[in-house]
Amino acid sequence: NAGVTQTPKFQVLKTGQSMTLQCAQDMNHNSMYWYRQDPGMGLRLIYYSASEGTTDKGEVPNGYNVSRLNKREFSLRLESAAPSQTSVYFCASSEVGGAGELFFGEGSRLTVL
Amino acid sequence: SQQGEEDPQALSIQEGENATMNCSYKTSINNLQWYRQNSGRGLVHLILIRSNEREKHSGRLRVTLDTSKKSSSLLITASRAADTASYFCATDYGNTGKLIFGQGTTLQVKP
Numbered sequence: 544n545a546g547v548t549q550t551p552k553f554q555v556l557k558t559g560q561s562m563t564l565q566c567a568q569d570m571n572h573n574s575m576y577w578y579r580q581d582p583g584m585g586l587r588l589i590y591y592s593a594s595e596g597t598t599d600k601g602e603v604p605n606g607y608n609v610s611r612l613n614k615r616e617f618s619l620r621l622e623s624a625a626p627s628q629t630s631v632y633f634c635a636s637s638e639v640g641g642a643g644e645l646f647f648g649e650g651s652r653l654t655v656l
Numbered sequence: 657s658q659q660g661e662e663d664p665q666a667l668s669i670q671e672g673e674n675a676t677m678n679c680s681y682k683t684s685i686n687n688l689q690w691y692r693q694n695s696g697r698g699l700v701h702l703i704l705i706r707s708n709e710r711e712k713h714s715g716r717l718r719v720t721l722d723t724s725k726k727s728s729s730l731l732i733t734a735s736r737a738a739d740t741a742s743y744f745c746a747t748d749y750g751n752t753g754k755l756i757f758g759q760g761t762t763l764q765v766k767p
């Protein structure tokens with residue numbers, strides 16, 4: 544079982560470029576999350592999707608958009624990347640949202656120059 | 657912010673000693689979870705404790721929850737070098753399903 548798969552694992556962008564981080568889970572989970580992690584800080588929630596077709600803002604949504612394409616996939620888009628978006632991005636999924644265990648991907652390391 | 661705060665930020669102990677990490681949060685919760693992160697990896701779930709529970713055990717892990725003080729502690733007994741990692745608490749955000757993480761405690765266990 545792959546669990547939660549994130550692509551790409553590494554990406555370097557120039558300021559103003561756009562890109563999409565992809566996330567897919569094979570556990571038939573309803574809820575999916577995008578977090579970012581910066582050095583010395585915990586994870587901060589960017590967006591959350593309780594179920595297919597629904598999305599909700601988290602703690603730090605500015606500069607990001609998301610798409611819950613289907614039950615399996617939840618993508619995160621940076622329309623115009625900024626150096627402040629240099630971070631490690633984690634996707635996670637859960638069968639029952641915050642009431643249960645989250646399963647995490649291995650992270651996508653993004654550098655914006 | 658609904659984010660939990662963890663204490664201490666860093667902890668260094670010898671193998672065989674116990675490690676205790678604390679987490680405080682701001683609003684009422686349905687549950688509190690603890691996660692572990694090895695360097696450069698994704699987070700792994702350790703234990704979930706519900707708001708009506710006071711203590712929970714899993715192997716060498718013991719978690720307590722005091723809802724009156726809005727705090728939780730994670731105790732790792734008889735620590736091993738392999739326990740070296742960062743540990744995070746996370747709380748559900750009201751009934752929205754969102755899970756908000758604290759800043760974490762970095763634990764180093766010296767052989």
